[in-house]
Amino acid sequence: MEIISVSLHDLRKMNNSEVLILQGCGGDLKEWVDGINDMLTEIGILQNESRFEKAYSFHNEDLTCLLFPFDDVQLDIGKLAMWRLHTHEQFGGTWLSDYVPNRLGGFVSEKEQKQNEDCSPMEETEDLGMEMM
Numbered sequence: 001m002e003i004i005s006v007s008l009h010d011l012r013k014m015n016n017s018e019v020l021i022l023q024g025c026g027g028d029l030k031e032w033v034d035g036i037n038d039m040l041t042e043i044g045i046l047q048n049e050s051r052f053e054k055a056y057s058f059h060n061e062d063l064t065c066l067l068f069p070f071d072d073v074q075l076d077i078g079k080l081a082m083w084r085l086h087t088h089e090q091f092g093g094t095w096l097s098d099y100v101p102n103r104l105g106g107f108v109s110e111k112e113q114k115q116n117e118d119c120s121p122m123e124e125t126e127d128l129g130m131e132m133m
Contacts (some may be wrong), residue, residue: 015107020068023092071073
């Protein structure tokens, strides 16, 4: 089980993937991921003993949120969509494709990403007077 912290800017660059976001996940994030895995398995959304082995966390609007990517899991997306709607008040579940435009001002375009890469700081090549032993 791996939970990786990401920035809001990282989310804005994820325009080629769809994920489930749960909002307001306080306390131990590992317990949240284990609980969601157990719940989704029990109701038949996660299939063939598949589990979310990787999740991402981020903070926005004073909330800790968890992001569950669909890579490497077998799931019934239709059932997941219905579960998300039925549990929205409890978990604040939403899709990345809804969250980023509505909460973060939209995805960063490929052109903007390329411009940011081109404007990245140059590598330091200055001799600092240190010798290798």
